[in-house]
Amino acid sequence: MRIALLGYGKMGKTIEQIALQRKHTIVLKQSATPMDITKLQNADVAIDFSIPKAAFNNISTCLDLNIPVISGTTGWLDQYHEICELTKTKKGRFIYASNFSLGVNLFFELNSKLAQLMANFKEYSVDLEEIHHTEKLDAPSGTAITLAEAIMDENERYISWKYPANEANKNQLPIEAKRIEDVKGTHQIAYKSNIDTIEIKHTAHTRDGFALGAVIAAEWLYNKSNPGVYLMKDVLKTFTA
Ligand SMILES: NC(=O)C1=CN([C@@H]2O[C@H](COP(=O)(O)OP(=O)(O)OC[C@H]3O[C@@H](n4cnc5c(N)ncnc54)[C@H](OP(=O)(O)O)[C@@H]3O)[C@@H](O)[C@H]2O)C=CC1
Numbered sequence: 001m002r003i004a005l006l007g008y009g010k011m012g013k014t015i016e017q018i019a020l021q022r023k024h025t026i027v028l029k030q031s032a033t034p035m036d037i038t039k040l041q042n043a044d045v046a047i048d049f050s051i052p053k054a055a056f057n058n059i060s061t062c063l064d065l066n067i068p069v070i071s072g073t074t075g076w077l078d079q080y081h082e083i084c085e086l087t088k089t090k091k092g093r094f095i096y097a098s099n100f101s102l103g104v105n106l107f108f109e110l111n112s113k114l115a116q117l118m119a120n121f122k123e124y125s126v127d128l129e130e131i132h133h134t135e136k137l138d139a140p141s142g143t144a145i146t147l148a149e150a151i152m153d154e155n156e157r158y159i160s161w162k163y164p165a166n167e168a169n170k171n172q173l174p175i176e177a178k179r180i181e182d183v184k185g186t187h188q189i190a191y192k193s194n195i196d197t198i199e200i201k202h203t204a205h206t207r208d209g210f211a212l213g214a215v216i217a218a219e220w221l222y223n224k225s226n227p228g229v230y231l232m233k234d235v236l237k238t239f240t241a
């Protein structure tokens with residue numbers, strides 16, 4: 001596949017390495033300069049890992065050009081619905097995931113199952129904590145928001161999530177975000193009662209898991225003939241079916 005990288009920072013560069021190992025070609029390495037439309041038009045698929053304020057424009061430009069696009073950029077989801085509508089109108093192909101790593105997608109499943117199990121045990125309250133490197137632009141992380149939304153789907157006590165955690169009322173799921181140099185991404189959920197604590201945690205040791213998942217999703221979307229908005233769950237079904 002000829003891949004356009006929209007965003008050539010920490011993730012763009014890691015994705016490049018994995019894509020080359022998988023025999024793909026990089027036709028565009030786009031950074032914060034005006035989009036190189038000529039090179040983009042030459043791509044089979046685009047992978048956006050940029051910054052919150054650039055993601056909408058990057059994705060919609062790809063949809064306008066009929067290029068399948070996957071996005072891992074976080075912090076722009078107030079415009080997700082608009083992108084879904086545009087994907088429908090343009091009969092395009094699009095995937096967003098707050099986290100493309102296999103490990104975190106397994107952790108998403110574990111989180112939902114634990115939330116289901118705990119929903120009727122009112123003596124436990126939930127805390128969510130994420131830790132990332134100090135260059136991260138958004139807080140809380142996209143992954144933390146996905147985890148919180150899945151808990152809210154199961155547990156009627158929580159009607160929204162709140163960041164920072166110390167401002168949460170009893171019906172808001174508190175999210176704590178810490179920034180520590182070089183941390184790739186840690187997410188922890190704790191169910192606390194006066195008697196005990198039950199915790200689950202995912203720790204990313206490198207960015208390779210995010211990048212491999214993104215390249216696999218791009219390969220999957222490129223080979224998908226039907227237009228639509230897809231999820232990482234759809235991609236992973238292919239491997240577990
Ligand atoms: N979904 C997932 O699995 C994961 C998601 N992420 C998310 O991916 C995003 C990128 O992360 P990361 O690589 O660490 O961040 P970096 O800051 O390292 O890289 C961001 C890149 O985007 C570039 N950029 C800025 N404006 C534009 C634009 N208009 N068009 C294209 N590129 C632009 C920057 O260019 P310049 O250097 O010139 O400023 C920079 O190269 C973040 O939102 C992060 O949360 C990260 C890891 C995993």
Ligand SMILES: O=C(O)C1=N[C@H](C(=O)O)C[C@H](O)C1
Binds near residue numbers: 099136140184
């Ligand atoms: O910015 C990062 O680095 C990461 N961002 C994603 C998020 O916001 O959830 C995924 C991963 O945790 C790394």
